Amino acid sequence: MKPAVYLDHNATTPIDDRVFETMLPFLKGQFGNASSRHEFGTVARRAIESAREQVAVAVGVQASQVIFVSGGTEANNLFIKGTAAKLKPTQLAISSVEHPCVERAAHELTKQGWKLRKLPVDGEGRLRKAEMISILSEPTAIVSVMLANNETGVILDVAETAQQARNIGAWMHSDAVQAFGKIPVNFEKLGVHALTISGHKIYGPKGAAALIVDKRIDMAPLLSGGRHEKGMRAGTENVAAIVGFGMACEIAMQRMDTLATQLKKLREKLEAGIHELGAQIFGAQAERIPNTSFFAFPGVEGETLVVQLDRAGFAVASGSACSSLNTGPSVVLTAMGVEKDLAKNAIRVSLGKDNNAAQIDEFLSALKKILTNLRNLSAIAV
Ligand SMILES: Cc1ncc(COP(=O)(O)O)c(C=O)c1O
Numbered sequence: 001m002k003p004a005v006y007l008d009h010n011a012t013t014p015i016d017d018r019v020f021e022t023m024l025p026f027l028k029g030q031f032g033n034a035s036s037r038h039e040f041g042t043v044a045r046r047a048i049e050s051a052r053e054q055v056a057v058a059v060g061v062q063a064s065q066v067i068f069v070s071g072g073t074e075a076n077n078l079f080i081k082g083t084a085a086k087l088k089p090t091q092l093a094i095s096s097v098e099h100p101c102v103e104r105a106a107h108e109l110t111k112q113g114w115k116l117r118k119l120p121v122d123g124e125g126r127l128r129k130a131e132m133i134s135i136l137s138e139p140t141a142i143v144s145v146m147l148a149n150n151e152t153g154v155i156l157d158v159a160e161t162a163q164q165a166r167n168i169g170a171w172m173h174s175d176a177v178q179a180f181g182k183i184p185v186n187f188e189k190l191g192v193h194a195l196t197i198s199g200h201k202i203y204g205p206k207g208a209a210a211l212i213v214d215k216r217i218d219m220a221p222l223l224s225g226g227r228h229e230k231g232m233r234a235g236t237e238n239v240a241a242i243v244g245f246g247m248a249c250e251i252a253m254q255r256m257d258t259l260a261t262q263l264k265k266l267r268e269k270l271e272a273g274i275h276e277l278g279a280q281i282f283g284a285q286a287e288r289i290p291n292t293s294f295f296a297f298p299g300v301e302g303e304t305l306v307v308q309l310d311r312a313g314f315a316v317a318s319g320s321a322c323s324s325l326n327t328g329p330s331v332v333l334t335a336m337g338v339e340k341d342l343a344k345n346a347i348r349v350s351l352g353k354d355n356n357a358a359q360i361d362e363f364l365s366a367l368k369k370i371l372t373n374l375r376n377l378s379a380i381a382v
Contacts, residue, residue, distance in 0.1 A: 004313045005359045009201075009352035010150050010178060010292060011317055015244070016203035022247040023205065026240035034237050035226070044239045051246025055210050058249040059195060060186040067211045067232045068242050072177040072198035073101040074222070075211035076144070078232070079173045079194045080105040082219035083142055089113035092142040093135055093170075095127060095156060096120050096335040097149050102175055103331075106144065118335075119145065119161070124286040125154035125336050127161065136164040143170045147190070148179035151332045151348055152283035153292025155179065162191035171217060177201055177209075181252035182260060182289040193217050197249075199241065203353065204248025208241035255353070263351050264290040266360055270349060271295075273364040277371060280342065282333060291352065296345035300374055305347050305367075308374075312366040317348045 006014070026047060032040025034048050049063070056063040069075045080102065084092070094106050096118040110116050117135050120128045127145065136143065143165040148155050158174045165172035173194040176185045181202035187195055194217060198209035211232075213219070225234025271281055271293055279295040296302065302318035309316050329343035338346075349363075 002313060004310075004315055005355070005363065006315050007349045007351060007355065007359075007363065008315045008317050010153075010348065010350035012200045012206065013203045013352055014354070015205055016248060016251055018251060019204055019244045019247045023240045023244040026243050030239075032239075034239060035228070044237070047239060047243050048237055051242045054246035054250045055197070055212075058185075058253050059180075059197065059212055060188055061212055064230075065187075065212050065215065067213060067229045068237065068245075069209050069211055069229075069233050070207055070238070071200075071209045072099075072175065072196050075196040075198070075209050076101045076173075076175055077105045078211050078219070078222050079171075079196070079213075080109070080142065080144060081222060082232075083171050083194075083217065084109050084112070084114065085220035086218045087141050089115075091115045091117055091138060091140040092144075093117040093119055093140050094143070095145045097125060097152075097154075097156075097332045098144065098146055099150055099175060099177070102144050102146070121154075121156075121335050123337050125149060125152045125156075125283040125332065126286050127156050129157070129160070132161055133164055136161070136168060136170070138168075140165070140168055140170045142173070144173040144175065146175040146178070147185065148176070148183070148289045148292075149283075149332060150178045151292075151330055151346075152286075152294045152336075153178070153288040153350075154283040154286045155183065155288060158190050158192065166191065178292075179289055181249075181256060182263075182291060184256070187212055199245035199248055202248045202252045205241045205244040207238050208245035210245070259353055260290045262353075263355075266351050266355055266357065267291065267293055269357060269360050270351075270363070273360070274367070277364070277368060282336065282338065282346065292348065292350045294346055294348045296342050296347070297371060298342060298345065299378065300345055300371060302345045302347045304374065305345075305370065308370045309347075309363075309366065312370065314363050314366060317350070318346060 032044040034044040052063045052066045162172045175196045177198045180197040193214040195212040200206040223234045281295045306318045333343040
């Protein structure tokens, strides 16, 4: 049997060979604890600090601004709960299409008296500027807007939101987990106070990510314990994963331009094909990261398509991996005003560095067969 074609890179990516090689020594001989004073510890500490430098360079900050954590989920929780812990509850604002780890963390703060406002998006998934300005004219202490949406791939105007947030003295954060490695992500240019990136979305390992912070940010840690990561993240560092994450950042920067061009071309081919088969593509008029396509075929359930495509050897998603446990329609599509019936038909293809044109051709022909069968079946049922 042919190996399955992986088309779900927004869920996670395979580890790059060079990243894997860099990690290996830290899983075996170099197992030291980076807090230890002996040679084993010093080697681990040096490796972590070198990875910190690689991460910092990739987003244009100083190494001292990088806090290593376990994942994007933890980084987002650290920012939201950590800054809130140092403030009197007022208003916090997030976009209406945030990943659940931002939305739920923000929602939890409402139990402590915070007022949560959601910045609305238009039918293409872009922030509505006038509403954003209006909401951020009210006293607001914390703002979080993702740079690229995990389901649609649509890029949100973080820089403009950051300007508004700064005008009213709010801390501004962006979850750049899906944007990083696919489009340029520069901390200063975005004008944020905090930024989240994650290793396993850029051909690095799971278990390492970073919250990048402005030095002025006042934040409480989530965990009690040692003074690791300048007191912001207690616990013995996952050295191998951090080293792999650093290398993945360096490689991501080297190949970003060529990869973006390659993926955009593949997506154009894919979208031309699915358009012919009758798909509605979400966010197609908006600026998007180059690898993502989120679409639906009217009358064909997304879940059914995902299962049938899997059987045919193609791994795709229905919405985000995290929300696939939810049975309701995608929150993102609902925020975009997509009707419930169409939203539940949505499937996501997210391309990666090892995909090629032949795979897209095979995918389209498998999809065509499946759609024909399903449509024939529903015609019989009627
Ligand atoms: C936009 C976005 N933010 C945060 C996360 C969570 O990141 P992690 O899986 O590293 O915890 C994801 C993962 O899918 C994501 O897509």
